[in-house]
Amino acid sequence: MPLPTYITHQDNLLTIDSDKEPWIKDFPVPGADICPLFFDPQNGIWVVRAKVGPGIVLSNHFHTGTVHLFTMSGNWNYSQYPHQPQTAGCYLYEPGGSIHQFTTPASNTEATDMFMVIYGANINFDADGNFVNIGDSGFIEMMLNKVASERGISPLKYIRSLGAAYSVR
Numbered sequence: 001m002p003l004p005t006y007i008t009h010q011d012n013l014l015t016i017d018s019d020k021e022p023w024i025k026d027f028p029v030p031g032a033d034i035c036p037l038f039f040d041p042q043n044g045i046w047v048v049r050a051k052v053g054p055g056i057v058l059s060n061h062f063h064t065g066t067v068h069l070f071t072m073s074g075n076w077n078y079s080q081y082p083h084q085p086q087t088a089g090c091y092l093y094e095p096g097g098s099i100h101q102f103t104t105p106a107s108n109t110e111a112t113d114m115f116m117v118i119y120g121a122n123i124n125f126d127a128d129g130n131f132v133n134i135g136d137s138g139f140i141e142m143m144l145n146k147v148a149s150e151r152g153i154s155p156l157k158y159i160r161s162l163g164a165a166y167s168v169r
Contacts, residue, residue: 014159018049022153024144028135031056033111034144040161041138047117048140052076055106059132060099065120067094074112076104096120 018035025033031053038047044065057079069092077085078100085105086092094100096119104112121136133139141160148156 016158021157022148023051024147024151024153024156027144027147029056029058032058036141036144036156036158038159038161039137039141041136041141042161042163044120044137045118045161046137046140047115050114050116051111052102052104052114053111054104054108056102056104058102059127060101060125060129061122061135062099062125063094063096063118063120063122065096065118067092067116067118069094069114069116072113072115074104074110074114075108076102076112076114079103 016037018037021035023033023035027034033051035049036046037049038045040046052074069086071086071088071090071092073088075085075087080100118137121134121139123134124132126132145156148154
């Protein structure tokens with residue numbers, strides 16, 4: 001069988017070096033930093049690298065889709081599963097429909113560094129269980145760009161899906 005003809009021509013690889021790109025500090029809360037890598041709002045996929053400092057507690061959230069999360073350094077857990085800490089080298093698969101609250105122990109001596117691929121939305125709730133917002137690929141992309149602009153950070157570089165378009169104009 002001959003090598004197939006490529007469908008998507010690339011002059012260069014689509015790659016992001018998160019160690020060289022600007023991070024959005026203190027997003028969505030103080031002590032949590034995000035580097036956007038990929039957004040596909042049409043399919044509800046978002047990929048980010050996050051570094052979260054010690055003693056951070058995020059709001060409870062419900063996942064409409066799955067999450068693949070790899071912990072590169074540090075230590076964290078879900079408050080609902082304190083007996084299952086995630087440490088450097090841990091891979092976590094979260095099924096759609098799961099509810100949990102992310103925490104980092106105050107005793108951590110370094111930021112927890114994670115890479116995650118998220119499908120669908122996070123439906124976020126406050127401490128009393130009241131609805132706060134829906135964080136999906138489009139919302140997170142919009143908010144990161146808004147915060148970057150407000151802080152004078154040059155336009156963020158990340159990979160974005162091309163989206164739907166007619167084959168003929």
